[in-house]
Amino acid sequence: PEWLRKVILVMVVVPSRDTVDHYRALKHEVEQLVSRLNGKFGTFDWVPVQYIYHAVSFNELITLYREADVALITPLRDGMNLVAKEYVAAKAHKPRGVLVLSEMAGAANELTEALSINPHDRHSIAKALHEALTMQEKEQEWRLRTMQTKLKNYDVRHWAKVFIQEQKKLMQSNHKRNQARRLHLPSxxxxxxxxxxxxxxxDYDGTLVDFDPDPQAVAPDQELLDILEQLVADAHNKVVINSGRDRTTLEKWLGHFPIDMAAEHGVWMKQNGKWTQNPNLSKVWMPEVKSMLEDLVKRTPGSFIEEKDYSLAWHYRQIDKALGEKRVREFRDVLVYLTHNQDLQVLEGNKVVEIKNAGVNKGNATLAWSQQQAWDFILAIGDDLTDEDIFRNLPAEAYTVKVGLAPTAARFSLPGVAEVRSTLRRLAGIA
Structure with a gap:
C-alpha cells in the first residue's frame, strides 16, 4: 500500500500473432485486467499501469531502459531472454536500477546478481519488487556493474566457442557409451x-510399473501379481526385486511372495524371508540435509521429500520438468559441499534426487545374489541411472536390459513397461 501513487508499471506489449484466436483472447484478458486495476486504484493525476500495445522504436526502448528504476521480466519459460541483458547494458552510463528476473529465463544462470523470482509465485514477485524499490544505490550499482562485466566477457563469440567445444565433448562421450540393441525375445x-x-x-518403478506423481499409487496390479506368481512357482528361478523404495512398502506389496528383495538401493536386504540391514550406516547427516531440502520444497510447490530409514529423496514429478531440472542444478553444488566429508552419495533418477550413504547401491546389493552360486542364466531389467550399477556388476554373458533408449551399460533394451511385462509373461508361460 505504501507504493500507491509512487510507482508506475509500464507494460510494453509488442503485437504478435494477433490473428490467432488464443492470442486475441489473451490480449482481451490482459486489457480487462489493466482496465480494472487502473479503474480501482488510479486517480486524476496517477495511473498505476501504462499499457503500450505497439512496437516502440530503438530510441524509445533505450529511453525506457535507462529511466526504469526496476525491470520486471517474468517469462514462464525462455531459452535466454535478451530483454534482461538489454536492460543491464543500457545502464552503462548510469548504473542505477534493479533487474528482477524469472528463474525460468536462461539468462538467470548468468545474471545471478539480478533478483531471482519464481514466475508462478506472486508473493515471491511482490517481495522482490519491494526489495528492488528499497535497494540502496550503492548495491544497485554493484549489481549492475557486475552483470555488465559478464555481458562484456561472455559475448556471442565466447558463447559460440563454448557451444562448439561442448558439442565435441558430447559427441566423444556418446561415442564411448553403449547404445543397447533391442532384446530378441526368441533368443x-x-x-x-x-x-x-x-x-x-x-527393478520396480519404471520397470514393472509406470511412474505416477504419487509414489504410493503404483501398487502391483493383478497382471503383475500373476506374472510374479508364475515366475516364483518355477523351482529353477530365484527372483529378486532390487529397488530404491523403502522396505515397508516393498514388504506390504510383495512380501507374500517367496522372493528376495533389496530396498533403498541396498540399505535393507531380504533373503530367505528375513530382512537385514547393511552395516556401517549413519543417520547423523540427515537433519542438516533434510533442512536444506525442506527449503527447496518451499521454493518449489508441488515437490516433496520422501524420508527413508537411511536416505532422503526429493521428488519433483508433479512440477514443470524444466523448473525441476533447474532446481537440481542449483542445489547440486550445495549437496556436494554438505556431503563430501560425510561419505554420502547423491543419485539423480527419474524426476528424483536421492542422498544416501556412499558404497550402498543396487550394484553392490546385486553381488549378494550373483555370487551365491554358479547361475547358468541371469536376467536383470531396470530403467534408471541407479540400475546401471547392476548391469556393470553382472557377468558379461548376463541378459542385462535397459528400459528406454538412453545410453547404458546394459547389453539390450526394451521400450517400456508394457514390453517388460510382455517379455516376463512369455518367460513365465502366461498366454
Whole structure:
C-alpha cells in the first residue's frame, strides 16, 4: 500500500500473432485486467499501469531502459531472454536500477546478481519488487556493474566457442557409451528354457510399473501379481526385486511372495524371508540435509521429500520438468559441499534426487545374489541411472536390459513397461 501513487508499471506489449484466436483472447484478458486495476486504484493525476500495445522504436526502448528504476521480466519459460541483458547494458552510463528476473529465463544462470523470482509465485514477485524499490544505490550499482562485466566477457563469440567445444565433448562421450540393441525375445526364451539355475533381478518403478506423481499409487496390479506368481512357482528361478523404495512398502506389496528383495538401493536386504540391514550406516547427516531440502520444497510447490530409514529423496514429478531440472542444478553444488566429508552419495533418477550413504547401491546389493552360486542364466531389467550399477556388476554373458533408449551399460533394451511385462509373461508361460 505504501507504493500507491509512487510507482508506475509500464507494460510494453509488442503485437504478435494477433490473428490467432488464443492470442486475441489473451490480449482481451490482459486489457480487462489493466482496465480494472487502473479503474480501482488510479486517480486524476496517477495511473498505476501504462499499457503500450505497439512496437516502440530503438530510441524509445533505450529511453525506457535507462529511466526504469526496476525491470520486471517474468517469462514462464525462455531459452535466454535478451530483454534482461538489454536492460543491464543500457545502464552503462548510469548504473542505477534493479533487474528482477524469472528463474525460468536462461539468462538467470548468468545474471545471478539480478533478483531471482519464481514466475508462478506472486508473493515471491511482490517481495522482490519491494526489495528492488528499497535497494540502496550503492548495491544497485554493484549489481549492475557486475552483470555488465559478464555481458562484456561472455559475448556471442565466447558463447559460440563454448557451444562448439561442448558439442565435441558430447559427441566423444556418446561415442564411448553403449547404445543397447533391442532384446530378441526368441533368443532370450531359448537361453531361459535351456538353463536350470536362473537369477532374475527386477527393478520396480519404471520397470514393472509406470511412474505416477504419487509414489504410493503404483501398487502391483493383478497382471503383475500373476506374472510374479508364475515366475516364483518355477523351482529353477530365484527372483529378486532390487529397488530404491523403502522396505515397508516393498514388504506390504510383495512380501507374500517367496522372493528376495533389496530396498533403498541396498540399505535393507531380504533373503530367505528375513530382512537385514547393511552395516556401517549413519543417520547423523540427515537433519542438516533434510533442512536444506525442506527449503527447496518451499521454493518449489508441488515437490516433496520422501524420508527413508537411511536416505532422503526429493521428488519433483508433479512440477514443470524444466523448473525441476533447474532446481537440481542449483542445489547440486550445495549437496556436494554438505556431503563430501560425510561419505554420502547423491543419485539423480527419474524426476528424483536421492542422498544416501556412499558404497550402498543396487550394484553392490546385486553381488549378494550373483555370487551365491554358479547361475547358468541371469536376467536383470531396470530403467534408471541407479540400475546401471547392476548391469556393470553382472557377468558379461548376463541378459542385462535397459528400459528406454538412453545410453547404458546394459547389453539390450526394451521400450517400456508394457514390453517388460510382455517379455516376463512369455518367460513365465502366461498366454
Amino acid at each position: 532370450l526364451q531359448s537361453a531361459y528354457h535351456q538353463s536350470s539355475q536362473r537369477l532374475i533381478i527386477l
